[in-house]
Each structure stands twice: as C-alpha cells, then as structure tokens.
Amino acid sequence: MTIKLIGFPYSGPTMRVIITLRELGLPYEFETPANFEVLKTEDFLANKNPFGKIPVLFDGDFRIIESRSICRYLASKYQGKNNNTILIPNDVHKAGLVDQFVSFEIFYYDPPAFKFVSQEVFAEKFWNKNPDPEIIKQGREELIKVLDIYEKLLEGKEYLNGEFSLADIYHSPYTHYVYGVAKHSELWDSRPNVKNWWNRLRNREAVKKTLEEIP
C-alpha cells in the first residue's frame, strides 16, 4: 500500500502533511505538479481535487484532500504503528483540547501569519507584486494579540496541549515563514513561553528536515 503525496515543498499545507508523515515514520512518494495550470485541468479537477488545489494524498486507492483532514486521517490510521509518536491523544478530553488548538490555529493564528507570508514571501516571488504595508501592519497587530494569548496558554507546557500533537505540527510552516524567512523572530523571542515552544518545535527532526527542504 503506497502513500503518494502531491504538492509543492514550499507550500504551508503540503508541509503540514510532510511533517506528519515523517513524525509517524511513514514512507511516501512525493510528486510535484509541473506548473500551476495543471491544477485547473479537467483531469486534476475530476481525479485529484475538485477545488483545483494541492496537497492531494493517495493511500493506495483512497484519495483525500485538505491538509488538516489528511494529517488527521494519517494519525488516526497509523499512529503508534511505526513508532511511538502519538499525534491525537487517546483520551477523549485531551483529544478535544488538541482539536481546540487546531481551531485556534485555523481562525486566530494562521490568518495574521499568512498576511506576512503572502506579502513578504509570496508577493514578489510568485505574483510579481510589492509587499502591501497596510496588510503587513494588520497582520502584525493581530498576530501580537494572538501571541500574547498563546504566551499564557503555554505557561508550564512544552507544547500547546502539553504533549506534542497535530496542533503543534499545523502551526509550524507559517511560523517558520514569518520567523525565519521574513525574519520577524522578535515576535516569538520576546515572549519566553512562545519562544521555548517554537525552539522546541523547529528542532524536532521531522520539522527541521521539512523546513530545510524549502527551495
């Protein structure tokens, strides 16, 4: 049964899946579409993703899309099989809180982080546009409020819900882009709990390797 992942190595969503595969010790094949136009072809829309996006994962004949759904599926099916890494706690209350942190990531953390990423990393590289300072300013203000809350939530904890989980993986790609690529490290480093959390996270083997592979 082969796992095949289709995506781009610099894409945040693709990176979530790659980190998860590596954390679970799962072998996989990786395929990169030739260009963006491929994603809008009849074949791609019919057989890979009706919304014309990556990543797409095949586990044998089973196809699944949407990065966080893919990661949750992989953890549900494979965690504990190849190694001892548990990404979704077995305890229903702990699992609920991990899911709560996933929701925080989707609705509170990612949107402002992505404002930085879109303007300072992607705008020139892919869209031939200059960064929009207004968007960056909004991103910074919103992210600061969120990181202040995370500083409290991380008190006394190594990872968001205590033990390492899917929620920590999901935060990694865009944090890296804003911290390491766009170089706004002070936002994390000025908050001791947040700083320690990110340091711990980005030095995990699976995370580190994936981030280093960004072209």
Place this chain on the structure above:
Amino acid sequence: MTIKLIGYLYSGPTMRIIITLRELGLPYEFETPANFEVLKSEDFLTNKNPFGKIPVLFDGEFRIVESRSICRYLASKYQGKNNNMILIPNDIHKAGLVDQFVSYEIFYYDPPVLKLVSQEVYAKKFWDKNPDPEIVKQGREELIKVLDIYEKLLEGKEYLNGEFSLADIYHSPNTHHVYAKYSDL
C-alpha cells in the same frame, strides 16, 4: 454530569452545537451572556474563553471552546450512547472524508455564505449599517462556484458523505440564514 452551553441562539457557531446536542439526544443547560461587553471581561477571558468569544461548553468541569471542536468532542464521547445517531463514522476512511467535507465547509462554503449573512442579516440588525452591495456580489459569485462543485459531489448521495454526519450539521446554520433570501442558489 451537566453539559452547559454558553452562546446566542442566532449565532451560527452556537447553532452547530445545539443541533449536535439534539442529534445525540443529550440534555444540556443553555446560558446567554447579558451583553457583548461580558465577553471582554477579565472573568470571561480567564475562565471561559481567552479569545472573548462564544460558544463555550462545559461538560462537568471540562471546558472547551470553538464550535467544531466542541461538536467533534461531543460526538466522540457520546455518539451511540443515548440513541443510534453516528456523527463521526467508525471506519477510518469514511471519517477522513467527513473531515474533508468539514474542511470544505470552513474554507470554501462558509466564507462566501458569511459575506451574505453579514450584509443581509447582521449589518442592519447589529451594526446599524446598510448592506454593502460589493461584498454581497463577491459572496454570491464565490458561493455559486462552490455550489456547482457540491452539485457534483452530492450526485447519488443523501448527505455530503453519503450518511448524515458532523459535516452536514456544520453547513446548516449559515445556509439557513442565507436560504431565505437566496434559495434560488
């Protein structure tokens, strides 16, 4: 062990949970904050939700926020206990596809629907503003593309992933808000 839900009856996220509680046959207490300012008070931020939002659910002493996380928790813990309603399939592949539809709801369906809800339902009622026709137009155009995709995905199926699931519940509140005016879509 009492389940207590704090929220507003007209709020989409609160409605997702109420529907889930009812589908699972779970009794619960419902509490509405006196006003919006309560949500920003020290007490609320510390003891209920650090992000100052509703809904908030207490299951005994266990507290959880974020509507879809609350619903998933309730289904994981209670489904099959009070009745036969299964909201998260036991089969891993089916569960994965339900989760995929939940992701569609979050990223493709809800944003354009919310554009319509915010302008046509909330603007006058809460913000004393007229609907912005530009936002309404964008919302409509995006939603039409999504509904065209859903039309194909629903072919031969009663519900999004065949059998009724959490994904169908999540789509309900905001669809209802918009359907009254935009049923043609």
